[in-house]
Amino acid sequence: MHEFSVTKSLVDLCNAEAEKNNFSRIYKIHLKVGRFTGFSPDSISFYFEHLKPNTKCQDAEIIFDEVPIRIKCTDCGKENEIEEPILVCPECGKMTIEVISGREFFVESIEGE
Amino acid sequence: MKRVKVLKSVLVSNMQRARENRREFDRMNSLVINIIASPGAGKTSVIERIVEYFKKKRKILVIEGDIRGQVDSKRLAKLGVDVIQINTVTECHLDAFMTAQALPKIDKKYNLILIENVGNLVCPAEFEIGEDYKLAILSTPEGDDKPLKYPLLFHLAKVVVINKCDLLPYVDFSKKRAKKNVLRENSKARIFEVSAKTGDGFGKFYSFLEKELNAKKKKG
Ligand SMILES: Nc1nc2c(ncn2[C@@H]2O[C@H](COP(=O)(O)OP(=O)(O)OP(=O)(O)O)[C@@H](O)[C@H]2O)c(=O)[nH]1
Numbered sequence: 001m002h003e004f005s006v007t008k009s010l011v012d013l014c015n016a017e018a019e020k021n022n023f024s025r026i027y028k029i030h031l032k033v034g035r036f037t038g039f040s041p042d043s044i045s046f047y048f049e050h051l052k053p054n055t056k057c058q059d060a061e062i063i064f065d066e067v068p069i070r071i072k073c074t075d076c077g078k079e080n081e082i083e084e085p086i087l088v089c090p091e092c093g094k095m096t097i098e099v100i101s102g103r104e105f106f107v108e109s110i111e112g113e
Numbered sequence: 114m115k116r117v118k119v120l121k122s123v124l125v126s127n128m129q130r131a132r133e134n135r136r137e138f139d140r141m142n143s144l145v146i147n148i149i150a151s152p153g154a155g156k157t158s159v160i161e162r163i164v165e166y167f168k169k170k171r172k173i174l175v176i177e178g179d180i181r182g183q184v185d186s187k188r189l190a191k192l193g194v195d196v197i198q199i200n201t202v203t204e205c206h207l208d209a210f211m212t213a214q215a216l217p218k219i220d221k222k223y224n225l226i227l228i229e230n231v232g233n234l235v236c237p238a239e240f241e242i243g244e245d246y247k248l249a250i251l252s253t254p255e256g257d258d259k260p261l262k263y264p265l266l267f268h269l270a271k272v273v274v275i276n277k278c279d280l281l282p283y284v285d286f287s288k289k290r291a292k293k294n295v296l297r298e299n300s301k302a303r304i305f306e307v308s309a310k311t312g313d314g315f316g317k318f319y320s321f322l323e324k325e326l327n328a329k330k331k332k333g
Pocket residue numbers: 150151152153154155156157158159185231232276277278279280307308309310311
């Protein structure tokens with residue numbers, strides 16, 4: 001549900017960046033989405049189709065770059081990639097975990113002219 | 114066609130607004146807690162307990178975020194506490210801009226500002242509103258696996274209150290498993306087990322809040 005307002009922010013952000021770079025049109029939006037966020041690429045794409053007409057994004061598509069969850073154990077020092085966000089060290093079983101990646105949610109770049 | 118780097122968070126405007134809210138709250142020296150839980154977990158009931166306990170010694174404000182209506186605001190107003198209602202209308206969470214609507218209505222310094230977010234375990238987690246921290250409530254009928262199903266909220270919440278412990282004899286809920294699951298998302302979480310119905314378990318929780326309030330006072 002919350003992807004509607006988030007996608008609206010995405011369109012606003014990209015339009016503003018297009019303005020800054022003198023783009024009249026954006027063709028591609030490269031979006032990083034971490035797997036440890038509450039945002040689903042499918043819903044973002046869905047709302048994007050509704051929000052893009054009559055903006056600089058109208059011919060744009062979103063290229064999602066999903067970022068896996070990487071954790072570091074502050075006890076044994078090992079780093080691991082995990083599928084599910086269960087923050088337990090796969091090496092030593094401790095819960096002294098720092099999340100290194102997976103919380104990303106940003107526009108990496110835009111392509112346009 | 115040209116490709117240009119942007120490297121900006123999609124949530125950038127919300128984050129900026131949250132920082133501004135935070136500065137306002139800090140100027141008032143208020144401890145601000147963002148209370149997040151599923152519908153009916155007992156957010157308002159826990160707030161009622163906190164208000165009853167602290168209202169004589171501290172100035173408390175409750176900000177009520179609801180999709181519509183004023184049901185909870187009316188419940189709280191009965192306790193003689195100041196309440197500001199925000200209706201999110203279509204949104205399933207409070208964001209920093211909606212929260213900012215409350216700022217002009219705050220006309221005195223409060224020691225404690227409790228914000229009841231919209232009943233939802235998913236959406237409110239991603240949106241900072243200017244709080245000091247998030248407090249998640251998990252009620253026993255919901256099941257002890259909820260932290261694993263809604264990991265982000267439990268990862269981000271500094272405090273987790275397990276509510277409706279009076280119902281433990283009737284529901285399949287293991288406190289031990291629940292605590293383990295919370296800690297698997299956030300090994301630093303402070304966990305309290307309470308019943309907002311009977312008042313059991315609130316002693317420890319009140320002392321924790323008391324300490325937090327004192328710490329805030331010293332800082333300012
Ligand atoms: N048995 C029992 N019932 C409780 C407890 N805490 C709250 N309730 C009941 O649970 C129901 C929901 O409580 P609320 O405090 O309104 O929950 P809420 O999270 O504020 O609900 P929404 O604002 O509608 O999302 C009410 O009928 C409460 O009386 C508890 O500790 N034990």
